[in-house]
Amino acid sequence: MDNNENIDLIPVEDVLTFWDILTPDERNFIKNTLSVQHFKKNEVIQREGDKPTHLMILASGNVKVSKMGTNNRIQIVRILKPGEHFGFRAIIANEPNSTTVTSFEESMVYSICAEHFISILKNNNAFCYRFLEELAFDLAKSDARTVNLTQKHIRGRLAGALCALIENYGLEEDGATISIYLAREDLANLSNMTTSNAIRTLAIFANEGIIALDGRKIKIIDMEKLQRTSKYG
Amino acid sequence: MDNNENIDLIPVEDVLTFWDILTPDERNFIKNTLSVQHFKKNEVIQREGDKPTHLMILASGNVKVSKMGTNNRIQIVRILKPGEHFGFRAIIANEPNSTTVTSFEESMVYSICAEHFISILKNNNAFCYRFLEELAFDLAKSDARTVNLTQKHIRGRLAGALCALIENYGLEEDGATISIYLAREDLANLSNMTTSNAIRTLAIFANEGIIALDGRKIKIIDMEKLQRTSKYG
């Protein structure tokens, strides 16, 4: 596996979405100080409450960002795909991590030391602005999620989560199967419900011809009905 | 009333928390282009879905930031006090406003044209970094609110909202009365419950000796019990 790491590792330039706005010096510096880490399935990459040490960029795999709530109930607040960053909010706010990041599957992560990251933020205005934009998008998404999770009923919440997954990960070549296979429990933590209810409601959706299930594969049969369910329950 | 406006208007320098990091040119420019608006109680200052036109700074009064959810149910996502900004997230993300801002009470608002704001962001790195920090704090608060509202029961949610109000607005000279008087409906929209349940639960808290009620005034009798209720319901 260690051998494979090097083989399918995506080069920095292709993963870092902010590569274009770095100066040649910054690029060299990052290339020289960047580190790569490999994570197995279900490994914790970053823990809520810990001091943040690195800006991290997901090179491959998928990770979930979650918060621990009451009675050890987990709330997944977002899911990241390759090219997306994490760990920077806490660095910028100079606070402990407010979330835990865990790999869903085998994942590769590039990381840039917090001090270097801040130093670039404070010297490269365009870089700083890029992250400002990113946080502006994330904040709106977070507020929207609050409303979705608090005001919709179970059917609407689950349908909404499925729509969000499609938007984020897209569909496979068949144009129907969602390109990420989550455990029912993760789906539940994403939609703010118990695992039982996620399972039950998925079965109901399948019965109604909205989706078809094959293990963790979810195939969308009636996209319009799914979106209607997300809106009206 | 128009006369009073000028009398108790706080000078720009004292309201703009970012005044210190502006260049002399920027300060002059802002002083010359800044506009002031007066809002009566319960007026909409900025509407969800509209194009954002100004960075706004609350000079006096109190405003609520809310989102419209399912069945016209309103979710208050945060409440601002003098010195706090709003309207900048949408400008930065170049999106329509994701929230509606409404005055609770008579309020004065300074506003800076969106183009000028962006221009300063793109030229003054320290200014940009200041807003980056602000969004980083707001994002953590939003994620935390999601968990609070989705995982706690009614008692915990309401107690949590009261704690948040105390943290934001403080107590009056008596060291007990919360320094903001909200309608039961606003308290409900803040805690994700129906107005009936907010009223009912407040009455229960009063009965249990946690608070004392006098119209919209809420007096904290047992702070520790309130915090315990926020955590454990």
Add this chain to the structure above:
DNA sequence: GTAAATTTGTGCTATAAAACATAGTTATAA
């Protein structure tokens, strides 16, 4: 290849909270 553990699936029960109904009370306007 078998045992153990985990995940998935389904029914039942208990309960929290919304929805509804109705009345009293306090602001607001004419």
Add this chain to the structure above:
DNA sequence: TTATAACTATGTTTTATAGCACAAATTTAC
């Protein structure tokens, strides 16, 4: 000052969903 509207209060009913129990299926470990 009275009429009207808005807000506050409380009891009852209904419903959504968490919690529990258990079984089947699948994955993981030895």
